[in-house]
Amino acid sequence: MRAVLITATDTGVGKTFVAYNLAYALKEAGVKVGYLKPVETDVKDFPADGSLLVSITEQDIKEAVPVVFSLPLSPYAGILEEGKDFSLEDLKHHFENMLKKYEFVIVEGAGGIAVPIKRDYDYARLAKDWNLPILVVARATLGTINHTFLTYFYAKSMGLTIKGIVMNGFEGKDVSERTNARIVQELTGIKPLELPKIDGLLLPEDLRRALAELVGF
Numbered sequence: 001m002r003a004v005l006i007t008a009t010d011t012g013v014g015k016t017f018v019a020y021n022l023a024y025a026l027k028e029a030g031v032k033v034g035y036l037k038p039v040e041t042d043v044k045d046f047p048a049d050g051s052l053l054v055s056i057t058e059q060d061i062k063e064a065v066p067v068v069f070s071l072p073l074s075p076y077a078g079i080l081e082e083g084k085d086f087s088l089e090d091l092k093h094h095f096e097n098m099l100k101k102y103e104f105v106i107v108e109g110a111g112g113i114a115v116p117i118k119r120d121y122d123y124a125r126l127a128k129d130w131n132l133p134i135l136v137v138a139r140a141t142l143g144t145i146n147h148t149f150l151t152y153f154y155a156k157s158m159g160l161t162i163k164g165i166v167m168n169g170f171e172g173k174d175v176s177e178r179t180n181a182r183i184v185q186e187l188t189g190i191k192p193l194e195l196p197k198i199d200g201l202l203l204p205e206d207l208r209r210a211l212a213e214l215v216g217f
C-alpha cells in the first residue's frame with residue numbers, strides 16, 4: 001500500500017488528528033511521507049489542516065492543499081457558493097505525482113465519505129478512482145454505531161478496502177463508550193483501534209505505532 005484515504009463518519013471527528021499522528025509515526029519509522037488534502041474549505045488566511053500536517057512532512061503548503069474555499073462547506077457547496085471550480089483530472093495527476101515523490105501519501109477527506117467534491121462525485125468515488133484503501137475515523141460516543149455502520153456499508157457497496165476503523169476520543173464519561181467498539185466489531189468484523197481524548201495532539205508511542213500498523217508499517 002502506497003497511500004490511504006483518511007475518511008470519517010462526520011466532520012470534526014478526528015481525521016486531521018489521526019493524519020498527524022500517522023504522519024508522525026511514519027516519519028519516526030524513517031518513511032518519506034507526504035500529505036494531501038485535495039480540497040480544504042473554511043480557509044481564511046491559511047489552510048488549518050494542511051498547515052498542521054506540513055509542519056511534520058515539510059512540504060510546500062500548495063502541494064499539500066492544492067484547492068481551497070473560504071466558506072465552511074463541502075467542496076461541492078464551495079463551488080456553488082464561491083463560483084470557482086477545479087479539475088478532478090488535475091487533482092488526480094497531482095496525487096499521482098506525489099506518489100512518485102513520496103514512499104507513502106496520506107490523503108485526508110473533508111467531512112465524511114459521502115461528502116460531495118463535485119456533483120455526483122464524493123470521497124468514496126475518489127477512493128475508488130485513486131485506488132485508495134480507507135481508514136474510517138469514528139466518534140467514541142453515543143451515535144457512533146449507526147454512523148460507523150453506515151460508513152462501512154457504503155464503503156463496502158463501493159468496493160473499497162477498509163484498512164481500519166479508528167474510534168477516537170474516549171474519555172470514559174459516556175456509558176456507551178464501554179460497548180461501542182465491541183458492537184461495531186460485531187457489525188463489521190473489524191476491531192476498532194480505540195484512541196483516547198488527550199491534551200494536545202501527540203498520542204503515546206504505542207498508539208502511533210498501532211496507526212502505522214493499520215497501513216502496513
Ligand SMILES: Nc1ncnc2c1ncn2[C@@H]1O[C@H](COP(=O)(O)OP(=O)(O)OP(=O)(O)O)[C@@H](O)[C@H]1O
Pocket residue numbers: 008010011012013014015016017018049109110111112168169170195196197198199200201
Ligand atoms: N483524541 C483527541 N484528543 C484530543 N483532541 C482531539 C482528538 N481528536 C481530535 N481532537 C481535536 O478535535 C478537533 C477536531 O478534530 P479534527 O480537526 O481532526 O477533525 P477532522 O475530522 O479532521 O475535521 P474536518 O472534516 O474539518 O477535516 C481538533 O481540534 C482536534 O485537535
Ligand SMILES: C[C@H](N)[C@H](N)CCCCCC(=O)O
Pocket residue numbers: 011012041042071072073074075110111112115
Ligand atoms: C468545513 C469543515 N471543517 C469540513 N472540512 C467540511 C465538512 C463538510 C460536511 C458536509 C456535510 O456532511 O454536510
Ligand SMILES: [Mg+2]
Pocket residue numbers: 015016017049108
Ligand atoms: Mg481535518
